[in-house]
Amino acid sequence: MPTEPVIEVAGVTKTFAGVRALSDVDFTLHRGEVHALVGENGAGKSTLIKVLTGIHTPDSGHVRRDGRISTIYQEVNLVPLMSVSANLFLGREPRTRFGLIDRARRDADAAELLSGYGITADVRSPLGTLAVGEQQMVALARAVETDADVVIMDEPTSSLEPREVETLLDVVRKLHESGIAIIYVSHRMDELYRICDRVTVLRDGRSVHSGPLRDLPRIELVSLMLGRSVNEIEKHGTTAFGEDHHADTQPVLEARGLTSKPRVNGVDVTIRPGEVVGLAGLLGSGRTETAKAIIGALPLDGGTVLVAGTPVPRNVKAATRAGISMLAEDRKTEGIIPNLSVRENIVLAALPRLSRFGVISRSKQDRIVDTFITRLRIKVSSPEQKVAELSGGNQQKVLLARWLCTEPRILLLDEPTRGIDVGAKAEVQALIDELAREGLAVLLISSELDELLDGADRLVVLRDGAVAGELEGAELTREHVLKAIAAEVMDDADSH
Amino acid sequence: MTMTTTRTAAARTKVLQRQGAAVALVLMVAVSWLVFPRFGSPDNLRDLALQGSFLAVIALGMTFVIITGGIDLSVGSVYALGGVLAAWGSQHGFLVALLLPLVVCGLIGLVNGLLIARTSMAPFIVTLASLLFARGLLLVITDEGANTYQIAADSAFVELGRGTVFGFGYPIFIAAVLCVLGGVVLNRTSFGQNVFATGGAEQSAVLMGVPLAKTKIIVYTASGTLAGLAGALTAAYLQSGVTVIGVGLELDAIAVVVIGGTLLTGGMGTVLGTVIGVALIKVIQNVINQIGTLDSNYQSVVSGVFLLVVVVLQRVLRR
Incomplete structure (x- = not known):
C-alpha cells in the first residue's frame, strides 16, 4: 500500500448560515489509491469536495494538497453550445506556430481521445446534441486529460447506462494503474467494492470511519452511513420498497x-x-x-x-x-x-x-x-x-x-x-x-x-x-x- | 437512420441560422441592383461601405459582449462622447485627437466591466447608468451642446476620416482590419474560447477554470474603446464633434449583432454574421433613401421587421 499522502485534511470545520456542514473532519488521500467517499444526503460530501478543491475555505482546520486536482461533478459541467472538442480542450488548446488555436489538430486529437472512451459522435458538433451519458464521458475525459494527480468523481455513473458504467470503471482502473489518486463518490455499492481500496464515511458532517474497504462488510458500511444498527438494517433491508401493490379493476x-x-x-x-x-x-x-x-x-x-x-x-x-x-x-x-x-x-x-x-x-x-x-x-x-x-x-x-x-x-x-x-x-x-x-x-x-x-x-x-x-x-x-x-x-x- | 435524420436537420438549422442574414443580404443586393440603377454605382457602394464601417466598429465590440451573455447600452453615448473628445483634442494634434477618446471611452468600458464582473450587478443596469453618465459628460463639456468643436480641414486627423484609397475611405479599412482581428481573436485564441464559455454556461465555465471576471472586464473595455474609436472616426469624417449623434445607436448595434445570428442569450455568434448584419441594415437604409418618396422613418420600420423575423427564426430553429 502506498503511504505518501497527496491530500491531507485535519480537523476541518465549515459553517453555512449557522448550519454546520462539516465539523472536525479528517481525511487522508494516499498517492495512487482509489478512495471511496460515502455518506447520506447532506452528510457533507459535496462540501468536503469543495474544500478539497479550494472552492470553499474552511472556517478552521488544515488542508494540505500536493498536486493538481481535477473534478468531475454529478451534473455535467460543460458548455452545451460549444463543440465537443472545444469543451474537451478549453484552456489548453493545441497551438499553431503563430500561437493561434489549431482547430484541425484539436478536432483530430479529440476524436482520437474520445474513441478511447467509446464516443464516436462528431467532435465538431455542439456538446448539447450528445446524450447525457456521452456528455458525462466527455467531462470525464476532460478531467482525466488535464494531467491531474488527483481526480475527484462525484457520482460519475448516476447518468450512465450499464455499458457506459463498464467503460468508466475501466478508465478508473487505468488511471489507478498510472498512479493517479482517485476520490470516488457513489451510492452504488457494487461499484465501490469493485474499484475502491479505502473508504471514508461521512455522517452529519463528521468523518465517522476511515479504513480499507475490502475488509468492511457491506451491511456494516451501510450501518455506518445511516447510523443505524446492523440488526435494524437486516430486518428492513436497504431498499424500502415493500409488498406488491394490489392492482384494482379498471385502468386509470x-x-x-x-x-x-x-x-x-x-x-x-x-x-x-x-x-x-x-x-x-x-x-x-x-x-x-x-x-x-x-x-x-x-x-x-x-x-x-x-x-x-x-x-x-x-x-x-x-x-x-x-x-x-x-x-x-x-x-x-x-x-x-x-x-x-x-x-x-x-x-x-x-x-x-x-x-x-x-x-x-x-x-x-x-x-x-x-x-x-x-x-x-x-x-x-x-x-x-x-x-x-x-x-x-x-x-x-x-x-x-x-x-x-x-x-x-x-x-x-x-x-x-x-x-x-x-x-x-x-x-x-x-x-x-x-x-x-x-x-x-x-x-x-x-x-x-x-x-x-x-x-x-x-x-x-x-x-x-x-x-x-x-x-x-x-x-x-x-x-x-x-x-x-x-x-x-x-x-x-x-x-x- | 434516426441519427442521420437528426444530423441533417441539425446541419440545415445551422446553415439557416448562420447564413440566414447572408441569404437575405444577397437577395436584397440583387433586387436593389436591378430595380435602382443608382444602387450599383461605385460611388453609392463606397458610400454604403463607409457608412457601414462606423456601425461595424461598434457592433464588433457588441458582438463580444453579447456572446458573453451581456449587453452594452452605453455605446451610443460613448460614441458621441468619443467624437466630441476627438474634436476637442484635435487642437492639440493628431495623437491627442485619436488617443483621448480611446482612453476615456476605454475607461468607461473598464468601469462597466469592473462593476459587472466584481459585483453581480446586471449589465443592463450598469451600462444604462454609463449611457446617462457619458451623455451627461458630453453635455457638460460642450456647454449643453452649445459648443461644437470643429476640426481644422487641413489637419492630419481629418485625413483619417476622409482620406481614401481607390476611392474607399480609410474607416472602411480600419473597420475591416478590426473585424478580421476580432474574428481571429474570437475563434482562434483562448480568450475567444473563454468568451463563448462565459456566455454558454457561466457556472460550468467557472468549474472549467475560465477566468470569468477577466473575460468580462476585457469585453466591456473593448466595447467602450471601439465605440470611442467609431466616434473619433465619425468626428474626423464630419470635421466636427457633433453632440446630437449616437442617440439610440446602441439599439442599432444590438440589432445588427442579433440579425447576424449571435444568440442574444450568449454562447454563440460570429463576427462575420455581425458584418453581414451591418451590411443588411445599411443596404435597407440606402434603398429606402433611393425610393425618395418614402419617409426615411421607414428605415426603422423595415429594420425592426427584419430583427423580429431573425429572432423568431432563431427560436423556431433551436427546437
Missing part, C-alpha cells in the same frame, strides 16, 4: 399507440389505481419521451391518452387537470426554481387551486406546505429557506411535494432517486410505495434495474421507442430484463 391511465417521432413509436401503457408500472430500457429507448408524450409535453404524431376512459386533450394543462403529474428527470433544468423558497416551490403547481380571483390564500399555502414537509420528511430550517440550499434528496422531495399537492391520480416519475444517497433514496422509495397503496397510479422510470424490480408491479421494456416486452409476477427478475435488453442488442447487430 391508458395510453394507446403513442407516437411522437423519432423517439416514441406506438407505445401502449396502462396503469391501474394503486399500481406501480416500471418503464425499463436503455438510454435513448424513449422512456422519458414516453412519459412526456403521456403528459402532453411532446407533440403527438398518433395515439391517444385516456384517463379513466376519457380522452385527454393534448396539452400539459389539460393533462394536469385530468390528474396526471410528472416529476422530471433533470431537477436542475426542468423543475426546481433554485432562488425561490421551499414553500414557493411546493405550491407553484397548485397555485390555481389555492387562489380565488387571482388572490392567493397564504394561510392555505402554509397549511399545505407544512403537511408535506412533515409527511415527506423534508429537512429544512424553515419553509422560507431557498431550495438551492437543500441537498439533492431534499430537492427531489420538494418536487414530489409540488406534484402531490395538485392531488394527482397518476404520477409519472422520471429517475426519482437519481443522484440522491442511500438513506434518502430509501425514503423516496418508501414514499412511492405509500402513495401507491393509497391508490395513486405510478409510472416509474429508472435506469437502476434493482429499483425497478423491487418497486414495480409490472415492467414495460422499451426499445427504439416501442414496447419490446411486458414482464409481470414471476418474470420480474434480472435475467428476464437483461434478456430483453440483450435481445435488443442482438437485433441491433443483425440490422448492421
